[in-house]
Amino acid sequence: MAEAEEPKKLESESPxxxxxxxxxxxxxxxxxxxxxxxxxVSHKDKSExxxxxxxxxxxxxxxxxxxxxxxxxxxxxxxxxxxKEGSIxxxxxxxxxxxxxxxxxxxxxxxxxxxxxxxxxxxxxSAIGSxxxxxKAIVEAELxxxxxxxxxxxxxxxxxxxxxxxxxxxxxxxxxxxxEAKRGEDLLKAEEAAAKxxxxxxxxxxxxxxxxxxxxxxxxxxxxxxxxxxxxxxxHENSSFYKQQGEFIFKEISRGxxxxxxxxxxxxxxxxxxLVEKGIAFIALCESSYPRKLAFHYLQDLQKEFEKxxxxxINKITRPYSFVKFDxxxxxxxxxxxxxxxxxxLSKLNANRKHDLDIATENLSEIIERRRHSDLLERPLLPPPxxxxxxxxxxxxxxxxxxxxxxxxxxxxxxxxxxxxxxxxADNNFMILN
Numbered sequence: 001m002a003e004a005e006e007p008k009k010l011e012s013e014s015p016x017x018x019x020x021x022x023x024x025x026x027x028x029x030x031x032x033x034x035x036x037x038x039x040x041v042s043h044k045d046k047s048e049x050x051x052x053x054x055x056x057x058x059x060x061x062x063x064x065x066x067x068x069x070x071x072x073x074x075x076x077x078x079x080x081x082x083x084k085e086g087s088i089x090x091x092x093x094x095x096x097x098x099x100x101x102x103x104x105x106x107x108x109x110x111x112x113x114x115x116x117x118x119x120x121x122x123x124x125x126s127a128i129g130s131x132x133x134x135x136k137a138i139v140e141a142e143l144x145x146x147x148x149x150x151x152x153x154x155x156x157x158x159x160x161x162x163x164x165x166x167x168x169x170x171x172x173x174x175x176x177x178x179x180e181a182k183r184g185e186d187l188l189k190a191e192e193a194a195a196k197x198x199x200x201x202x203x204x205x206x207x208x209x210x211x212x213x214x215x216x217x218x219x220x221x222x223x224x225x226x227x228x229x230x231x232x233x234x235x236h237e238n239s240s241f242y243k244q245q246g247e248f249i250f251k252e253i254s255r256g257x258x259x260x261x262x263x264x265x266x267x268x269x270x271x272x273x274x275l276v277e278k279g280i281a282f283i284a285l286c287e288s289s290y291p292r293k294l295a296f297h298y299l300q301d302l303q304k305e306f307e308k309x310x311x312x313x314i315n316k317i318t319r320p321y322s323f324v325k326f327d328x329x330x331x332x333x334x335x336x337x338x339x340x341x342x343x344x345x346l347s348k349l350n351a352n353r354k355h356d357l358d359i360a361t362e363n364l365s366e367i368i369e370r371r372r373h374s375d376l377l378e379r380p381l382l383p384p385p386x387x388x389x390x391x392x393x394x395x396x397x398x399x400x401x402x403x404x405x406x407x408x409x410x411x412x413x414x415x416x417x418x419x420x421x422x423x424x425x426a427d428n429n430f431m432i433l434n
Contacts, residue, residue: 210338211298212270213239213285214330215246216306216323218314220279222254225314225323228330245364246272246283252367253281257374262299264292264361272364275299280306291340292359297348298337305329 214228224247249265249272252258265272266288273295274283282299306326317323337345 210290211284211286211295211334213242213246214302214334215243215250215281215283216302216326216330217250217254217281217283218279218317219254219260219276219281222251223317224250224320225280225317226326226330227321228327228334242267242270242285246285249274249364249367250281250283252371257371258367259360262296262359264359265364265367266361267364271295273299275303277303278307282306291349293349294337294340294345296359298333301333301336302330305333 215224216226217224227243245267249258253260253274253276260276262273262275265274269288271286271288271290271292272283273286273292274281275296276282280303282302284295284299286295306329309326314323339345340349
């Protein structure tokens with residue numbers, strides 16, 4: 001009986017104290033987090049699991065429930081611990097999920113900002129490209145206009161140049177025609193003169209390509225000592241002009257601006273040949289077609305004849321062209337070189353042909369330009385001329401001011417005095433009348 005009453009008590013107590021559902025529920029949810037000890041039987045196939053036991057009676061089921069409740073009561077602390085661990089793991093998982101969500105939002109925002117910046121930069125780049133293309137098109141259009149304008153100007157200038165060339169060609173043809181006509185006339189005159197000379201048996205006195213002017217001077221002081229007779233056609237040649245040019249060359253030799261030995265200087269269709277020996281310069285003016293070798297032989301002969309004179313007598317000469325004795329010598333030697341076809345002159349030309357004279361040649365215009373340049377350089381080096389200083393004003397500026405304004409000041413002073421006297425006289429007359 002006692003044994004029979006114990007199950008009844010257990011049955012009566014079991015409905016009064018049922019197991020708390022909320023505690024078991026989380027335990028069931030968090031089952032996967034707490035692993036149960038693995039049974040070696042679980043590794044077997046499902047076919048080896050024994051079939052469930054057959055159903056028992058209702059009383060046995062109630063007894064088993066009561067026993068289960070009795071057995072489950074001691075496991076409540078374990079369930080609470082499991083629920084706490086589950087809540088901690090759940091918070092961690094939720095935090096992790098929140099972090100991932102936040103990171104995904106940041107990533108999405110970053111991607112959107114990058115795409116926005118990319119689009120903005122692309123818009124600006126496209127705007128810059130369009131601006132560049134527009135400006136290039138404008139500049140190219142301007143360049144094309146300028147090229148068209150230049151082409152037009154080039155065509156106009158070419159037309160003008162062609163017209164000028166045509167005019168020049170026309171003028172040249174006219175000049176050629178004049179020259180040809182003059183040449184025909186000269187040929188006829190020469191033929192007539194030659195026929196006349198043949199008929200009379202005379203020879204022409206005037207020959208071409210001769211020495212036309214000779215100047216001899218002292219280099220130390222630049223004094224011209226002698227001048228031979230001038231043989232120039234006054235109608236076509238200006239003898240005074242060539243004489244001035246010769247004197248200018250002699251002065252340049254004396255001041256050391258030209259080589260101190262020998263040289264040839266071209267002037268128009270003439271040449272100045274000079275030779276300097278023992279302080280004496282010999283200058284000869286010839287036609288440009290006259291043989292230069294023969295001209296220097298002429299100067300050497302003059303130099304040899306000049307050495308025969310007494311040097312003391314030559315040093316006493318102080319006036320230009322006062323050595324008249326040498327003028328006759330110049331005339332005699334010149335006659336020997338008038339005709340270049342004589343046997344003596346031909347032998348001089350053919351002698352030592354392999355050793356021709358190595359003489360410098362220069363244009364007279366270059367020498368004149370060099371002299372002008374040297375004068376411009378020397379001019380600032382000269383001290384300025386002393387200016388006269390007034391003893392009254394002690395300054396040229398004050399003197400100019402005084403000369404300019406003194407008459408004006410005197411006129412104003414006189415007008416003021418006259419006006420003042422007239423006013424006083426008018427006042428006196430008014431007082432007398434009153």
